[in-house]
Amino acid sequence: MRGYSESKNPEKAIFLYKELLQCGELRPDNYTYPLLLKTCGQLNAISLGYSILGHVLCLGLDSDAYIHNATIHMLVFCGELGFAGKVFHSCFVRDLVSWNSIINGYVRCGKFKEGLKLFREMRMKEVRPDEVTLISMVSCCSQMEDLILGRVFHQYIEENGLKLTVPLCNSLMDMYVKCGCLESAKILFNKMSKRSIVSWTTMVMGYAKFGLLDSARRVFDEMPEKDVVPWNALIAGYVQSKQGKAALALFYEMQDLNVKPDEVTMVSLLSACTQLGALEVGKWVHHYIEKHKFSINVALGTALVDMYAKCGNITKARQVFREISGRNSLTWTALICGLALHGHAHEAISHYNEMIDIGLVPDEITYLGVLSACCHAGLVDEGRRFFSQMTSKFNISPKQKHYSCMVDLLGRAGFLDEAEKLIKSMPTEPDAVVWGALLFACKSYGSVAIGERVAKKLLLLDPSDSAIYVLLANLFREAEMLDKAKEVRKMMRDRGVEKTPGCSSIEVNGIVSEFTVSDKSHSNSKEIYKCLISLSEQLKIVDYFSSLHCVF
Structure with a gap:
């Protein structure tokens, strides 16, 4: 029974217990039930757990310390924290295992303050914590991102001569990474004489989190063995740093080495496709998901909706959205933002209203989508x-x-004074994007007075932004204030500001190519420019015949 309970198929321990009861010759004892209760915890089988507790009561074993601890463990893993607390407080004798079980339960359920309170109570009872206790406490600090408290526990470990085992060291490293102290994690990692996959992966994740992708790749390459988790960590790091191409390249490398990806890998790949606007690659990822029978959970479904919407196929985004069961607010938000992006403002707002009606709570991204929809459709009210x-x-x-978004909406509708007033009411200093939206509106409506004020604000924020000078000069020129327009152009030259070259990208056969103005770095640049010249000549001919048609 112990062997089954610790195997990949713990439910076999339950079947064996049933056989034991049916046999009638043998009687379970206080060593049998802790195994069964822990198995129920693993399987999240709370009803079965309560049935087994009924057997415990019938046999009069309810005062056994081992069974008490196993009961707490089972209740914690099944999410019954209230009952676990009652069992814990009803124990006449609480050993270290009892304290560890209940503390771990509070930390697992996100009740960090309660977990810390229990730890302090445990110390007052003069119960000495062990490795398991301290891993729970350090994990608590990680989740709260409390670096000061995390350092206190680290100091306690060192001052009390506790052995820095691999799991404890991994927990400390994870805490330092999540609390933004990569250097401390690095020191611990370098001191470790023995490391697990978790140790290496934590460092890969740490470097990736802080955008140190060369260091992340170096640690990744040094790993003696890898499962899917470090691959996911590095791929996610590239995506987080807006290096979609590198993320896809790493996935292809992963495929070559026959490492089996999981749902987390797929979510990161879809995010990479979204960044690159690589619809064909995104379709291939979707096909891969279906071919390998991945379960399309909410996270994966949401990533698919987002990818299709942002890569230009809103019809497919709608279809995937309808096929997702258990949609959450993020799924609805992905579709709302996609519809807004494609100019389907009324449909986006309709989906927002439906989302609210079914009791889901919007977040700031949802509202960004809704406001964008209003902006595209000019729905000011x-x-x-x-x-x-x-x-x-x-x-x-x-x-x-x-x-x-609001400034853009008001500006497009000509409410320039209201837009400027809104900016002045902001609780934080407005950034260049906010002022820029108003400057574009001033250019559209020829509002020189407001435009000049806004441009001065923008030039204080970023005097090297060529777009500000160009917009302001054009605003003066269209208002026939040619001297002022010349002054702006001169200021731009004197400051050494050059117009930022335009940039575009295109996906052909699953490969995304990027181009800037006058760029000749592409391997097929000669053929590309030859084609452009040919197209230009053909357009001139079409334009010439169009002009003749207008004359006659």
């Missing part, structure tokens, strides 16, 4: 209402992007 609703109904503080 609706935009004002949604912007106000963020704070009044859902207590969401608008961020810079929400303000820039």
